[in-house]
Amino acid sequence: MSRRFPHPRERRLVFKNVDREGWTNDIQAYLNDGGYDDLRKALSMKPQDIVNEVKTSQLRGRGGAGFSCGVKWGFIRPDEKKPVYLICNADESEPGTFKDRYIIHQDPHQLIEGMVISCYAVNARLAYIYIRGEFPEGARILEKAIAEAHAHGFLGKNILGSGFDLEIYVHRGAGAYICGEETGLIESLEGKRPYPRIKPPYFPAVLGLYMSPTIVNNVETLCNAKHIVRMGGAEFAKIGRPNNTGTRVLCVSGDVQKPGYFEFEVGALTMGELLYDICGGPKPGRKIKAVIPGGSSAKVLRADESYKIKVKQPDGSMADKMLPFNDIVLDFDSLAAVGSMAGSGGVIVMDDSRDMVWALNNINEFYAHESCGQCTPCREGSLWMKKISDRLVAGLGVQGDDKNLLNVADNIAGRTICAFGEACSWPVQSFLQKFPDDFKAAAKNHLPEGARTALEALAPEVPHGREALAH
């Protein structure tokens, strides 16, 4: 991507060096800019004090679930006898999300500094960066950065004379989305199929990598640790809104004039401001129809709808309020209140030229491809949802297919070991809820004369038919 300047409304913290003029990803540029000073400061603090600063900061994980980072770190006991490990989740693969890519490629030392600080805080002496297989250049950049950090004494034995030892290694995945699920990632790092582990008992902070306490954090989360040490947790918590602190990198793709990545204080702007003021609105002559606000697993929102939310009255009581789509504030809690989620920050926009059945089918194909196959409801259900939407797209829908789709989705969510079950059902449930007419129309009986089943009708000459049969 050609260099682009931050929008005036942005507040660049973790993306400070992305697209920065004269910036390179080698250690000298980073050191000239005060790099690794925050590590020096961290090493002068007690590990427990860093954990407390992160708790005070109210930082929530940037990978998708939004879990409190300080609480996660707090699960590691200071007197832990087993070795503790830290893993950076750089398996960025939630459709619609493209933020870690830029940190890794353009500012690898920020991530490494954040990781060394985080490892020191939780007393981890061995750490891995699990980077998706499709980032080969990113892996090489990180390996070079690690070697540079070693040469400068920021990694290895007795870091900066503190007595703290740490090794970080880069570990490449091989094209499987499920490796972004933290327990699947751990299985993968152990050299196995990435089948997620059941919780309890396998909470990574208790029984993680090699059955030892393990912290798994997203790239952006670990970068934030560095800024929290610099600013102090209380100061960091002033950025953004209560319980939604810090900045957030939002990635906008799809049908807007100016897609891209933007870093804002969490909750600093509304959906309408993001789509129209920042991203230039829809393409000429088009209207925005649907928005998936937090990666493809997040529930889709209709752009022409108002959402009922609860608001606190001056007297403390709660009352209902109708909130137009464009007024939805972009933070964790507000997106949850309208029935979706901030997730990984990936905002996918679709305009009125798009067929919602086609869009859902594309998502269904993704999840059918990526289900790890461990739990029956997800393994079978994700494929059935794809098969049904395949035939709807091919014009071979069967009466009741809209209900069939929903029925399958409703029987996956909550019945699987990991959150993939929800991730693959939420798109189906929400597309059907928000665009029922589109699906009803597609689900009219379109079977050709003489065909007994839809599958039989999906002959090789029919678009999508061959692929559907292959499954």
Add this chain to the structure above:
Amino acid sequence: MSAVHSDEIPALPPVPAELEARIDEVITHYPVSKRSAVLTVLHLLQENLGFLGAGTEDWVAAKLGLQPINVYEVITFYPMFRRKPAGKNHIRVCRTLSCALGGSYQLMERFCQQAKIDRSHAHHHDPIAVSPDGKFSIEFVECLASCGTAPVCMINDDFYENVGTDEKVTELLKKY
């Protein structure tokens, strides 16, 4: 290199000493469990030998002190590993929603047309199609995490974005 369409897996060639030395080095990155090195070793073998030929599971298992099945289950799970030669240059086109909105299906058609690749036999368990001259191969992959610059693709390890026109495809194919 010619395209292989049969189900037969060509044999793993002898692993050169230099490559084996690199493999031995990366195994040290996993001081707690050598088994953790499986993916890394497989990546190195595929990068250097082109694909994971028959016998890969035995070689890697012997190297890491595992049973061949432990390696086999990994090879068969992860989409990036292949058991047959791809083309001299391998193209990965992102298929997922944002790229599809940006024209990734058309991008796939353009590549196939210009590189004369027939994808009609490609399916879930054998997704790669190779051009008759073996110069290019292609597959659809899921989200490549650059949704804001759709459509995107990779050729070998190189990443390309905003490649939604015929001219771009011509230009890209010329580079290889």
